[in-house]
Amino acid sequence: MSDDFMKSRDKSLKRLIFARFPGSCNDSSGLSYAERRMLGRILKDLFASEGPLRLGQTAFEAGVDAYEAGELAAAAEHFAGTLRAEPEHVQAHNYAGGIDLRTGRYREALEHFECARMLDPQRAEYHFGAAVAHRELGATEAARECSETALALDPGLAPAHGFLASLNFPGPYYLEVISMLHSLLRPRTYLEIGVETGQSIALARRETRAIGIDPEPKITKRLAPGTSIRATTSDEYFAAHDVRAEFGGLPIDLAFIDGMHQFEF
Ligand SMILES: C[S@@+](CC[C@H](N)C(=O)[O-])C[C@H]1O[C@@H](n2cnc3c(N)ncnc32)[C@H](O)[C@@H]1O
Structure with missing residues (x-):
């Protein structure tokens, strides 16, 4: 033009x-x-x-x-x-x-x-x-x-x-899987390494004793009364605590390791 x-x-x-x-x-x-x-x-x-x-x-x-x-x-x-x-x-x-x-x-x-x-x-x-x-x-x-x-x-x-x-990797989202595990297994104890905002640890039932470990927790979710958060690294936590004793003598029934995302951990 x-x-x-x-x-x-x-x-x-x-x-x-x-x-x-x-x-x-x-x-x-x-x-x-x-x-x-x-x-x-x-x-x-x-x-x-x-x-x-x-x-x-x-x-x-x-x-x-x-x-x-x-x-x-x-x-x-x-x-x-x-x-x-x-x-x-x-x-x-x-x-x-x-x-x-x-x-x-x-x-x-x-x-x-x-x-x-x-x-x-x-x-x-x-x-x-x-x-x-x-x-x-x-x-x-x-x-x-x-x-x-x-x-x-x-x-x-x-x-x-x-x-x-x-x-x-088709299938349900990981939070859905964790939720199903809590419903089906009804664990007495639950340990989570790496909690961040609390999306996954918030799925623990109120009857479950749950411990979440994270050096920088930023919890935004409502947690069940049996859940507590320890603001430290997992290495420091395990060096200073006996987990079974913390759970009143019970073993860990269910755990989710979601902390440091490196192959060696
Ligand atoms: C992917 S996020 C966890 C997400 C959470 N599990 C969820 O699904 O909602 C990883 C978390 O691991 C924590 N983290 C990093 N190094 C860690 C360590 N050495 N011990 C425990 N937690 C650690 C980080 O602070 C971060 O909040």
Whole structure:
């Protein structure tokens, strides 16, 4: 497209907008707040940009605002508008895919992430989005492949590690397993090394004598009356205490070692 064409197109757009929203500068215009904000953005783009108008970008920014305000339906409409104006707007594909994932539209999500991955193959998050959509659609191998690609591009992408672990080790979440063990075994005593916020030790029943050991406990969960926390390392604790004596002569019925995450421990 020639520069002249762009300039005349932008001028026509300016005329069109003023004709469509004649009283746009004051509150008596009859426009909603969202419409006035949108109009403000379009006008700002028109007057500020030297280059051609990017109508898609205006809709995209409105979409991000709506998304951040938690208005997913409005955000989805803005991103759809963005993609009508700029079908290769990669971030709009990514946001639209994310919204589709959150609203259970997995096939549509996958289409967006596939577009994003084609447009920018170096961005790990687009491959990861495709991985999540594939898994929801039951395509486990494709999900694995996409998450491995994401991790090859960005080894620090923590959610992709958790995702891959859940593909490789399917089954209930560890807290669910611990909860089942407490219900089934009804242990008299329970020892936990590494309690952090207390998510797992909080699952001990009120009838169980439980001891949690952690040099830096940050308990946020309500603990059962029979549970106590010792703020020390496990080495120091075992050097200074006889666990059986602490449990009133009972052996350890159940234990969870979740402290220092190193292979030798
Ligand atoms: C993964 S978190 C434990 C999470 C907890 N078990 C849960 O599932 O909610 C690991 C904890 O181990 C603790 N830790 C690190 N070194 C330790 C040691 N030598 N002895 C005991 N706890 C340790 C850390 O302070 C941290 O709070």
